[in-house]
Amino acid sequence: MIELQHVSKAFNGLTVIDDLSLHIARGEFTVILGSSGSGKSTLLKMMNRLLEHDSGRILFASEEIRSFRPEAIRRRMGYAIQSVGLFPHWSVEKNIATVPTLLKWPSDHIHTRVTELMTLLQLDAELYRKRYPHQLSGGQQQRVGVARALAGKPEVLLMDEPFGALDPVTRAALQLEISRIHKALGTTIVLVTHDIDEALSLATRIVLLEHGRIVQSGTPLQMISSPANDFVTDFFGRNDIGIKLLGLQSVATRLRPGVRAAGEPVLASLSLREALSVFLVRRVERLAVVDGDGHALGAIDIADLLDLRP
């Protein structure tokens, strides 16, 4: 979908992206992770030509990104950023409709699309569509920002720290939303963040960046269980890697089918990290496991958590 070949970019003679090659496959949820100043935002902005690269090639749908007209890129790639960037004197509805309006969609079509997106992002359309950004909470503004990015049905959604500056509860809710949208629409997503847990919970693929180079890329499980070097190990946190690993796997992966256990059952979809917490709080060594409909599946033992092979 997006292919970078030996791409470099410098600002005032200082290299920020250094001979970087990366392929982003259709339908993937790629998270570009790195500390502040590692070049994440620059990398993202080159993908939609907000910034021009100095050398190398960037291909979108197999064609040079430079051959696209800016409107075509705006239509095919949605872009959402931390500071939201909503137009303050435009209603929520008008903000969300920015790209459809540019594309001259019929107004009834736009109206329907706005309602659909507000529903998707769990904003009450009747209540909020005529409001202005300053009349919304930070979390609601972020939702409008994401809705606006999705409005033109883009093939790619680029997001730069879209959930930054939110309280942990709102942040988790929005992460869940975006994960749901990815699964439901199959949109190719590239998200930039410096938040390790956010990367681990959202990504199908993590690209770890440092000084404008890729240190390692892989699934969350690969990054944690087979770090390429000490930098990667340290980045993900040497001391709680075991806990993070538990967070990436579900109770279902350790199920003892048919085994019975006393007490309130846990869901098979629960992460092993959450299961550990339940073991500790209840002071038990075995938990009953059920599926989403409450049907008994079996049990899990606390010793099963030690089997950390990916």
Ligand SMILES: Nc1ncnc2c1ncn2[C@@H]1O[C@H](COP(=O)(O)OP(=O)(O)O)[C@@H](O)[C@H]1O
């Ligand atoms: N427009 C610019 N002009 C000059 N330097 C810039 C500009 N944008 C970014 N930089 C520099 O490039 C480096 C990478 O920035 P950025 O891509 O924003 O990193 P990140 O998003 O990972 O924090 C930083 O050192 C930053 O100061």
Ligand SMILES: [Mg+2]
């Ligand atoms: Mg940035």
